[in-house]
Amino acid sequence: MLDNIQSAVCVVAHPDDAEIGLFSTLEYLSMQSVPLHLIVMTGGSLGFAVQSNKQDNLRQIRKFELESAFSDINISLHYMDHQENSLSNNNHHISSLEKLILKLNCDTVFTHAGDNKYCDHQNHLAVSKIVTNICARKDFIRNLIYFSPVNGMAxxxxxxxxxxxxxxxxxxxxxxxxxxxxxxxxxxxxFLKESNIINRSRSNFSGLDVDKDILESFQLVFSKVANV
Structure with missing residues (x-):
């Protein structure tokens, strides 16, 4: 599947979502010299550690953390800076993201799982609906792929x-x-070890080679045949 990807963009709600959901996949694609982009829809300014108080410059802090997390991967980062408490599947959010996706012109899009029963965060669900709306209407997008929710019970x-x-x-x-x-x-x-156990159970895979210590699971929503 990955060998057929010419370029990819991952669209997430928050600055740490991609690392949690598909860091190893993005790392692999980067090693294969696939052009990569990461679009972050919000600055994550409402998401602060449960053991500390909110910081006034949290949006800037979270951007720095994201850039540090991907410092060894060749990936272009894009910030939409929408407000978290207003993110929804509306014309403003669809049109602003659609302009950037058109500009990037990637054939593969990764994003959050898009069903209410999969959802572990309201912004994840909103982003999935926005992205799915766009991808369904763009012929140049060949693959739409949802990555696994953080919540293993989803x-x-x-x-x-x-x-x-x-x-x-x-x-x-x-x-x-x-x-x-x-x-x-x-x-x-x-958390990663527990995620591997959940993903192995989902794949009905009884064992994992000792050196294969990360398993990331996805839902291939659609894969269009390339024009020839």
Whole structure:
């Protein structure tokens, strides 16, 4: 599947969503010299660590954390800076994102899972609906792919499973760059190990090679045949 991707854009709600959901996949695509873009719809200014008080410059802090997390990956970062408490599937948010997606002209789009029963955050659901609306209308977008929700209890039904060797430490390191989120459960390395167990159960895969320590799961929403 990944070998057929010519260029990819990942659209997320918050600055740390991509690292949690598909860091290893983005890292792999970067190693294959696939042009990559990451669009962050909000600055994450309402998301602060549960063990500390909100900081006035949290939006700038979270941008710095994101750039640190992806410092070793060749990926272009784009910030939409929408307000978190107003993000919805409306004309303003659709049109502003659509202009950027048209400019980037990528054939593959990754985003949050898009069903209410999958949702672990209202902004994730809103972004998924916005992105799906755009992708369904653009012929140059060949692949729309949802990545797994953070909440392992969500009724997510993936049909694409990607395994990576010796990747756990690098993915955990990227997530750990988001120190403004210190205290959240996904900052603990055990979160990744638990996610692997959940994804293995979803794939009905009974075992995993010792050196393949990260499994990321996805739902391939559609894959269009390329024009010839």
């Amino acid at each position: 009724s997510f039904s993936p049909n694409l499973f990607l395994y990576y060797s010796n990747a756990l430490e690098r993915k955990h390191s990227a997530i750990s760059k988001h120190q403004s989120q210190h205290g959240r459960y996904y900052m603990n390395k055990n």
